[in-house]
Amino acid sequence: MKPRDRLRIAMQKSGRLTEPALELLKRCGLTFRQSRDKLFCFGEGEPVDLLLVRDDDIPGLISQGVCDLGIVGRNVLNEYRRGADGDAPALAEWRPLGFGRCRLSIAVPQDMEYREPSDLGGRRIATSYPGLLSEWLKVQDVSATVVTLAGSVEIAPKLGTADAICDLVQSGGTLVANQLRETDVLLQSEAVLAGPDALPADERGDMIELLLKRLDGVIQVRESRLLLLQTSRTSLDAVTRLLPGGPQPTLLPVAGQPDQLMLQALCAGEVSWRQLEEIKKAGAREMFVLPVEKMLA
Ligand SMILES: Nc1ncnc2c1ncn2[C@@H]1O[C@H](COP(=O)(O)OP(=O)(O)OP(=O)(O)O)[C@@H](O)[C@H]1O
Numbered sequence: 001m002k003p004r005d006r007l008r009i010a011m012q013k014s015g016r017l018t019e020p021a022l023e024l025l026k027r028c029g030l031t032f033r034q035s036r037d038k039l040f041c042f043g044e045g046e047p048v049d050l051l052l053v054r055d056d057d058i059p060g061l062i063s064q065g066v067c068d069l070g071i072v073g074r075n076v077l078n079e080y081r082r083g084a085d086g087d088a089p090a091l092a093e094w095r096p097l098g099f100g101r102c103r104l105s106i107a108v109p110q111d112m113e114y115r116e117p118s119d120l121g122g123r124r125i126a127t128s129y130p131g132l133l134s135e136w137l138k139v140q141d142v143s144a145t146v147v148t149l150a151g152s153v154e155i156a157p158k159l160g161t162a163d164a165i166c167d168l169v170q171s172g173g174t175l176v177a178n179q180l181r182e183t184d185v186l187l188q189s190e191a192v193l194a195g196p197d198a199l200p201a202d203e204r205g206d207m208i209e210l211l212l213k214r215l216d217g218v219i220q221v222r223e224s225r226l227l228l229l230q231t232s233r234t235s236l237d238a239v240t241r242l243l244p245g246g247p248q249p250t251l252l253p254v255a256g257q258p259d260q261l262m263l264q265a266l267c268a269g270e271v272s273w274r275q276l277e278e279i280k281k282a283g284a285r286e287m288f289v290l291p292v293e294k295m296l297a
């Protein structure tokens with residue numbers, strides 16, 4: 001295969017991960033033009049293109065070298081890794097991306113007696129994740145039958161085709177609607193940036209490194225807020241003690257008011273009204289909370 005001089009990222013064509021993945025890439029300075037078949041998107045500014053596919057196909061496309069990177073759920077990536085034959089190139093999780101959070105769990109009918117994994121012995125468990133489930137059963141030393149289904153797994157116990165299930169859970173609403181009860185979590189999942197084990201040794205490796213730096217900048221500040229406030233020097237200690245976690249604040253003089261200081265602090269998460277009210281009580285005023293868009297350390 002002729003080496004490509006542009007980077008190619010595979011992502012879900014249409015589903016839960018599509019919008020947040022595009023938004024994240026946009027924040028990294030990557031925008032795309034959609035082709036007529038809507039499967040390939042040409043990168044406008046940077047030499048990075050997108051391939052829009054079913055999420056299940058993403059690990060295979062990276063493994064075959066058709067794409068350099070992929071944005072996919074850890075659940076899909078790890079299931080592929082369990083099933084991949086030893087000769088296929090190994091895949092790695094390069095970065096967790098902080099969206100598409102869910103978990104892969106065992107659930108049983110609400111009226112089934114269940115105390116521990118050994119209660120699943122001899123039972124049938126329906127799942128779309130046979131590799132991850134089999135691995136977990138092995139670790140638990142439980143012998144059960146794995147029934148592989150492509151979807152609508154939650155309905156299997158009601159249909160009588162399985163005794164329990166192993167499926168994705170987020171709010172738990174689907175389980176409740178099907179009279180099921182979550183018992184064990186096999187995997188905490190979120191969307192991840194997946195790629196080959198090692199960086200390619202050509203310019204694509206350099207491009208991936210640049211993209212990773214931008215991603216780190218975006219991910220690090222996504223939840224961050226910049227807090228600006230004014231305080232007297234005498235209240236400074238009390239105000240500083242109440243600041244939400246983050247690096248040391250920066251202090252600036254206020255023109256014409258030698259006893260006053262301007263304080264600037266990068267906070268690791270949301271700053272609530274309650275926290276602001278407490279900080280104000282400690283002597284701060286003129287407070288602003290600003291979102292942070294980019295950071296380059
Ligand atoms: N309820 C949920 N809440 C949050 N994230 C979820 C939820 N369900 C699944 N996910 C995550 O989002 C990923 C994509 O889910 P989606 O339902 O869009 O996939 P799909 O139906 O397999 O789509 P495709 O057509 O691409 O095969 C899942 O693999 C998982 O990582």
Ligand SMILES: O=P(O)(O)OC[C@H]1O[C@H](OP(=O)(O)OP(=O)(O)O)[C@H](O)[C@@H]1O
Pocket residue numbers: 151152154167168169170171172173174175
């Ligand atoms: O705990 P909850 O918040 O209810 O979410 C869990 C459900 O979400 C996903 O299905 P989805 O809604 O994507 O439908 P699908 O099974 O057709 O993909 C997953 O397969 C569960 O069924």
Ligand SMILES: [Mg+2]
Pocket residue numbers: 054055056
């Ligand atoms: Mg899928």
